[in-house]
Amino acid sequence: MLVACATKVSGPEVFKNYTAKQILTSGETALAKHNYKEATKYFEAIEALYPFDPEAQKGQLDVIYAYYKADDYASALAAADGYIRLYPAGKHTDYAYYMKGIVNFEKNRNWLQKTYTKHSEELDLVTLQESFTDFEILIKSYPKSFYAKDAEKRMLHIRDLLAKRELQTAKFYFDRSAYIAAANRASYIVKHLEGAPQTADALKIMIRSYRVLGADKQANDALRLLNLNFPKERV
Numbered sequence: 001m002l003v004a005c006a007t008k009v010s011g012p013e014v015f016k017n018y019t020a021k022q023i024l025t026s027g028e029t030a031l032a033k034h035n036y037k038e039a040t041k042y043f044e045a046i047e048a049l050y051p052f053d054p055e056a057q058k059g060q061l062d063v064i065y066a067y068y069k070a071d072d073y074a075s076a077l078a079a080a081d082g083y084i085r086l087y088p089a090g091k092h093t094d095y096a097y098y099m100k101g102i103v104n105f106e107k108n109r110n111w112l113q114k115t116y117t118k119h120s121e122e123l124d125l126v127t128l129q130e131s132f133t134d135f136e137i138l139i140k141s142y143p144k145s146f147y148a149k150d151a152e153k154r155m156l157h158i159r160d161l162l163a164k165r166e167l168q169t170a171k172f173y174f175d176r177s178a179y180i181a182a183a184n185r186a187s188y189i190v191k192h193l194e195g196a197p198q199t200a201d202a203l204k205i206m207i208r209s210y211r212v213l214g215a216d217k218q219a220n221d222a223l224r225l226l227n228l229n230f231p232k233e234r235v
Contacts, residue, residue: 012045020046020055027062036070039063061092064099073107094142098151101134105158125165132158156195163189163196170205183209183218190225200230207235 015023027042043063046056060083067076076099083096104127135151135158142148166189174182182205189202196202203226210219226233 012048015042015045016049020050020053020059023049024055024059024062027059027066031062031066034069036066039066040070040072040075057087057090057092060086061095064096068099068103068106073103076103094138094145094147097134097138097141098145098147101131101138101151101154104128104131104134105154125162128158128162132162159193159196160198163193163198163202166193167198167201167205170202174205174209179209179212183213190222200226200233203230204233204235 023042023046027039027046030036030039030042040063043059043066046053046059047063050056060079064076064079064083067073067079080096080100080103083090084093087093107127132155135155138145138151139148139155145151166185170182170185170189173179173185186202186205186209189196189198190206193199203222206222207219207226210216210222223235226235
């Protein structure tokens with residue numbers, strides 16, 4: 001009955017004669033059947049009709065995933081942020097941070113697929129960085145979380161993606177004699193993306209750029225780092 005009502009009437013008022021438990025159960029049933037947009041109606045109704053019911057908290061978690069699977073990334077992020085504000089030290093807040101990381105990554109990937117252009121310097125990497133930060137907060141705040149190991153793997157993947165893009169951009173600037181910009185982009189890899197496979201190449205760009213600019217101290221500092229961490233590499 002609940003499913004039938006939800007498909008005919010929009011808005012939480014259609015569920016006013018049902019308990020929070022009944023609505024939650026129907027929402028999770030829709031979720032299990034991959035009816036994600038339909039599922040969001042149930043979870044939204046619980047929050048509107050029964051904001052202080054124990055079932056509301058579960059619905060607030062479920063709706064994050066439902067929005068995400070329905071490709072409504074803005075609503076998924078808003079729901080996750082809302083949950084974190086309500087339960088900053090909650091038992092399941094780690095999941096909200098985990099889903100924020102997932103959503104930001106997927107949003108970024110879909111955007112890249114649609115707008116990828118020839119030169120990497122034209123790409124906006126903000127959402128990738130946001131995803132990295134979400135996973136980082138999760139790991140630092142909830143090191144024993146069920147999601148921590150997967151978040152760490154995803155962070156490493158994102159780190160490598162960011163480093164690859166930054167290195168491409170640094171090379172782009174270097175090839176066009178924009179040495180300050182090249183050095184800055186390469187420096188970002190060394191300072192903020194520790195352990196990335198592109199670190200050695202980033203240091204080389206820094207050394208070459210600083211030499212051209214006459215910044216001998218910075219060039220020598222970068223050279224020392226290269227020799228210390230990558231003794232087989234040559235500029």
